[in-house]
Amino acid sequence: MAKKAIAKILPNDLAEVEEALKNKHKSISERTTPKAYVKRRPDGFDYLEEGYMRNEGLNKNFPVWSWSAGGDNPVQFLSSEWVIVCGVLEIIDEGVPRKFFSPGAARVQFKRGSTHTPENVVDIDKNVASANTNAFKRAINRLTNFGDDIYRKQVEDLELTDGNIEVLNNLINRLDDIDITDKIVNAISDGEIHRSNINKTVQYLRKQIENKEKEDG
Numbered sequence: 001m002a003k004k005a006i007a008k009i010l011p012n013d014l015a016e017v018e019e020a021l022k023n024k025h026k027s028i029s030e031r032t033t034p035k036a037y038v039k040r041r042p043d044g045f046d047y048l049e050e051g052y053m054r055n056e057g058l059n060k061n062f063p064v065w066s067w068s069a070g071g072d073n074p075v076q077f078l079s080s081e082w083v084i085v086c087g088v089l090e091i092i093d094e095g096v097p098r099k100f101f102s103p104g105a106a107r108v109q110f111k112r113g114s115t116h117t118p119e120n121v122v123d124i125d126k127n128v129a130s131a132n133t134n135a136f137k138r139a140i141n142r143l144t145n146f147g148d149d150i151y152r153k154q155v156e157d158l159e160l161t162d163g164n165i166e167v168l169n170n171l172i173n174r175l176d177d178i179d180i181t182d183k184i185v186n187a188i189s190d191g192e193i194h195r196s197n198i199n200k201t202v203q204y205l206r207k208q209i210e211n212k213e214k215e216d217g
Helices: 013-029 051-061 124-144 149-157 162-175 178-189 198-216
Strands: 038-040 046-048 065-069 075-078 081-092 097-108
Touching: 013 149, 046 149, 051 124, 081 124, 097 124, 162 178, 162 198, 178 198
Parallel strands: none
Antiparallel strands: 038 046, 065 081, 075 081, 081 097
């Protein structure tokens, strides 16, 4: 990838750079994605494939970019059910270096009909890769506005309601497990727990409560 010189922005140039950034991102945000590239998930939400977002969103609009591991522990597992990958997308935007930290999650896949234990995990590398792809695509959209016509409305629709938060808080308080509480709170904060998957999170917490009650007798 060719390197591009980063010019030092002087105070007098700042307003011009800000205007250029606003115009560029407004133009990208207002684009309509061709229907041929819009895919439909089983849950009814639309999405864009990683290759399309990388080639059309980054390579054509922000050719100087990098995707690197985020934080000291970029790959984490939430119990045995979810894998979370964190990365940092960096771009040169109208001469300005910008970056965005992004988490992505994917459901761990197990052999059909088997218990959810480590020995029954299927293709863990693909599970991690899927989480990484989700993080990468999220970063492209948030940092560049590419795909806003597909993802903007979903962000609004997926936001947890006060009732959702209350249900999760009640379950967390019943469980009284600091580690699980931290993971759930961080997942909520990062947007990984939302309206389309909250039922899975509720089921997970109820199962943990059930196991704890059995252990306590």
